[in-house]
Structure formats: C-alpha cells, structure tokens
Amino acid sequence: MKGLYVHIPFCEYICHYCDFVKSVPRNQNVIDRYLMKLREEIMTYSKHFDTIETIFIGGGTPSMLSVDQLTYLFDSLVAIKPIEYSIELNPESYTHEKGLLFKKYGINRVSMGVQSFDDDILKYLNRGHKAESVFWIVDDLKSLGIQYISIDLIFAIPGQTLKHIQYDLEQFIKLDITHISYYSLILEDKTYFYHQYLKGNFKPMDEDNEAIMYEYVMNYLTKHGFEQYEISNYAKDNHYSLHNTIYWTLGEYIGVGLGAHGFIDNYRTYNERGMSHYMDHFIKEKTYQTESLKLQDELIFGLRLTKGVHIPRLESKYDVKLLDKYPQIHDKIKLGLLEIKDDYIRLTKEGTMLGNQVFMIFV
Numbered sequence: 480m481k482g483l484y485v486h487i488p489f490c491e492y493i494c495h496y497c498d499f500v501k502s503v504p505r506n507q508n509v510i511d512r513y514l515m516k517l518r519e520e521i522m523t524y525s526k527h528f529d530t531i532e533t534i535f536i537g538g539g540t541p542s543m544l545s546v547d548q549l550t551y552l553f554d555s556l557v558a559i560k561p562i563e564y565s566i567e568l569n570p571e572s573y574t575h576e577k578g579l580l581f582k583k584y585g586i587n588r589v590s591m592g593v594q595s596f597d598d599d600i601l602k603y604l605n606r607g608h609k610a611e612s613v614f615w616i617v618d619d620l621k622s623l624g625i626q627y628i629s630i631d632l633i634f635a636i637p638g639q640t641l642k643h644i645q646y647d648l649e650q651f652i653k654l655d656i657t658h659i660s661y662y663s664l665i666l667e668d669k670t671y672f673y674h675q676y677l678k679g680n681f682k683p684m685d686e687d688n689e690a691i692m693y694e695y696v697m698n699y700l701t702k703h704g705f706e707q708y709e710i711s712n713y714a715k716d717n718h719y720s721l722h723n724t725i726y727w728t729l730g731e732y733i734g735v736g737l738g739a740h741g742f743i744d745n746y747r748t749y750n751e752r753g754m755s756h757y758m759d760h761f762i763k764e765k766t767y768q769t770e771s772l773k774l775q776d777e778l779i780f781g782l783r784l785t786k787g788v789h790i791p792r793l794e795s796k797y798d799v800k801l802l803d804k805y806p807q808i809h810d811k812i813k814l815g816l817l818e819i820k821d822d823y824i825r826l827t828k829e830g831t832m833l834g835n836q837v838f839m840i841f842v
Contacts, residue, residue, distance in 0.1 A: 482533040486736030498667035500738030518555040533722035542568035553584040570608035588627035596650040629658035657718040787825025807840040
C-alpha cells in the first residue's frame with residue numbers, strides 16, 4: 480500500500496506534552512496562505528495519485544480549520560480515491576457542519592485526541608475540551624455514517640492512578656467503537672512539561688508504576704475483545720489503522736506539509752519545519768535509503784507489531800541470515816524479551832514494555 484500524510488501545523492492552544500510541529504496562528508490569513516502552498520506541494524506528487532490507498536490528515540489540529548478552509552483542503556485531495564481516508568480532530572473544534580463535510584468528501588475514519596476522561600487531568604495537560612463532549616461527537620459521527628472511529632488516550636501522567644486508567648477504559652468501552660491508541664506520556668524536549676522538569680516542577684512517573692498501568696491496559700482491552708496489534712494500538716473486528724500499518728511495515732508514503740516526513744522511491748524526505756522556509760521550498764533534506772538502513776528500519780518498525788517480522792521473507796529480501804547478522808538477538812531471547820515462533824520473530828509481552836532495549840541492537 481502507498482499512503483499520503485498531510486500535516487496541518489496549527490492549534491488553538493499548545494498542549495503541555497506535545498512536541499509535534501505546530502503553532503497558534505496569528506490570524507486566518509496565515510492558515511489560508513499555508514493551505515495554498517500545501518496544495519502546491521500536493522500537486523508535485525500527482526503522478527502517485529492513482530496508487531495512493533490511504534490519506535491521513537494530521538497535525539496540529541486539522542479540525543480547527545474553518546469549514547471553508549477544510550473545503551479548500553479536501554478539494555486539493557479530491558483526485559485521490561483512497562481506501563482509508565482519515566482525519567484527526569480535537570473535541571472542542573468539532574461541529575456537526577464539519578462532520579457533514581467529512582462525509583461529503585469521503586472521509587471514513589476519524590482519530591480523536593481524547594487523552595483522558597478526567598477533566599482535572601485534561602486541565603493539567605492543557606487540553607481545551609471536557610470529557611463529556613466526546614460522547615456527543617462519537618454519536619454524531621456515527622449518525623453521519625462514519626463508523627471507523629478511534630480515540631487516543633494517555634497513561635503514566637503524573638498524579639494519575641490505576642483507578643483513573645480503569646475509569647478511562649470503562650468510558651472508552653461505552654463509546655462502542657473499534658479502535659484505540661493508548662500511549663504512555665513521554666517527556667519530550669521543547670515542551671512545557673520539559674521546561675517544568677528542568678525547573679524541578681515535573682516528576683515523571685516511575686517505570687514500575689508505568690509498567691503496571693501498561694499491563695492493566697493490555698489485559699483490560701484483551702478481555703473486552705480488542706486485539707493488541709501494535710505496541711500502543713488495539714483494534715476490534717480487524718479495524719486496524721491501514722495508514723499507520725504502512726509505517727510499521729516499511730511501505731511507501733508521501734509526507735506533505737510543514738515538518739512532514741515521507742518514504743518514497745527509496746528516499747526519506749524531510750520537509751522544512753520553519754514556515755518561512757517551507758513557503759519558499761518544501762523539502763529540507765532527501766536521503767537515499769541503503770539496503771542496510773531499510774533492514775534496520777524494517778526490524779525496528781516491524782517489531783512494534785505484535786505479529787512480529789516474518790524471518791524467511793526478511794532474509795530473502797535482504798539476502799542475510801538474521802541471527803548471524805544480529806547475534807544479540809540470542810541474548811534478548813534468553814532475557815525473555817524476544818521469541819521466535821512459526822518463522823516470526825516478535826516481542827514477548829515483557830518485551831513490549833522494554834521495546835527500546837530490543838530496538839537498540841539493530842541501530
């Protein structure tokens with residue numbers, strides 16, 4: 480499959496944990512000018528339009544665009560007929576009118592940034608919505624015929640307890656949707672939380688409690704019929720994120736917009752992160768991917784999937800013997816972090832909690 484990622488780098492406010500390329504625009508003209516340049520960049524990839532099977536509009540906050548701006552954006556993509564057409568939204572910027580527009584242009588999957596169902600935690604994260612609004616939005620999307628709905632939640636937030644996690648999961652189940660991405664809070668550079676950490680005002684959750692929460696999430700969702708198909712992603716009835724699966728299986732995808740990354744025609748592309756540079760030229764760097772780099776990436780990304788990596792296919796594709804090239808795999812197997820079963824190498828349950836220790840052997 481081939482995907483297209485479209486980045487909308489605007490937000491109404493900045494969440495305390497977010498390190499994505501984003502800013503609060505000075506006025507609507509800033510957004511309009513950006514969308515015009517974005518359309519220009521999209522058209523540079525027109526030769527790929529017939530082969531693109533997924534579109535993912537992310538950010539930032541795509542749903543903060545006005546109806547007219549969203550219409551302009553969707554018109555820029557109308558020549559592409561994807562199987563899966565996703566957009567991210569924040570609850571506070573969704574309206575029924577925008578939902579109607581999603582439906583009109585063929586968007587069939589929505590990913591909503593919920594993060595928590597506790598209003599105090601939402602305030603701590605500097606989120607702009609109340610938990611109760613999530614239920615209305617899901618009902619509204621369903622009424623429009625958009626059935627593929629996913630939400631994001633976060634665990635390991637300072638002050639969060641296992642009771643918070645249980646409550647969040649209970650609320651999620653009430654939504655009756657088939658996908659969830661549940662991430663642990665990561666302290667990223669250049670975020671509000673990181674600056675507070677440097678001042679001694681932010682204390683990350685200890686690893687033991689984080690592991691307890693993660694295991695609770697895995698067990699709870701499994702008991703409720705969800706398959707953990709990736710380290711942080713769970714689906715019911717095989718409703719996987721096709722677009723994200725492209726990343727994890729080293730498929731081709733085009734990245735357009737400020738700071739977007741792509742992997743197309745054996746090149747990694749990295750767009751400019753500064754608006755003035757992007758408005759002048761799109762791509763900052765284009766790096767050829769050697770077979771060695773692709774093998775490394777295929778193992779690191781592929782092992783995020785719970786099914787793991789098919790060894791015979793990998794060895795045939797790259798003309799290597801996996802265990803000879805990476806003898807440290809034996810050590811990780813002995814430690815119980817990796818296992819080989821039915822010709823697949825994959826993380827064990829303990830390995831999913833300590834994935835970075837495994838991934839380092841391929842770097």
